[in-house]
Amino acid sequence: MNASLQTSNDTPPLRTLNPAPQRAFEVRVTLDGAPGPFATASAVAQYDVTNEAECGQKDELAGVFLSITSNETVALKRVSDTEYAGVVYVDGIVDEDYYGRGVCHWALTEARVVLQAGKDAADTRFVADLPAASVLGQGSRTRYFWNGYYPRAEMAGFREFGNADLASAQGRQAEDQREAFFSVTLAAREMTP
Structure with missing residues (x-):
């Protein structure tokens, strides 16, 4: 998982956004038990080239083909104090011959x-993700986060990825400390054209 959002210092990958994507999924973000409000909510859809060895560039020093990744911004709309929604396109990037070595296939x-x-x-930064298989399967995924990191942890700019289940999250707390955690659930639903 590439857990960082693309910054202005990053060089954008060589890619062409699809001007007319066909497969759209609404991804809904639901918060439960958050210790306070979130002033910032941002989202990306990560795409990777699946055949970089056939179409990409080789790092001659390392002798390997470089992975090709793009994080595309997803506009989130606040639905309520505890919900956001955005649209992710499965076919958001065009498959093309970007490097003169063959067509790169994005997924x-x-x-x-x-x-x-x-x-x-x-x-x-509380980070939650929904793998492509769950997006395509119209599934969901919940992550549990310790309230003690809100609004900030001891380390400035800390990234917290949470735990997949509450029992694991409670490893640092007593079993009866459910209120010491909040959850973020991402759920996908295919949109009809």
């Missing part, structure tokens, strides 16, 4: 959301 890897209590760079 959706995951949808990812990052939540922050405020706009300060020191605030904790």
Whole structure:
């Protein structure tokens, strides 16, 4: 999983966005028990080239073909105080011959959301994702986060990826401390054209 959002310092990959994508999925983000509001909610759809050895560039020093990844911004709309929704396109990037070595085939890897209590760079970034198989299968995934990292952990800009199940999350707390955690659930639903 590539857990970082693309920044302005990153060089964007050589790719062409699909001007008329056909397969759209609404990804809904639902918060449960959050210790406070989130001023910042951002999302990306990560796409990876599946055949970089046939179409990409080779790192001559390492002797390997470089992976080709693109994180495309997904506009999130606040539905309520505890819900956001955005649209992810499975066919968001055009398969083309980008490097003169053959057609690169792009595939959706995951949808990812990052939540922050405020706009300060020191605030904790709570990161939750939904793998492509779950998006395509119209499934969902829940992550549990410890409230103690809200609004910020001891380390500035800390990224918290949570736990897949509450029992694992409670490893640092007593079993009866459910209220010490909040959850973020991502769920996908295919949209009809």
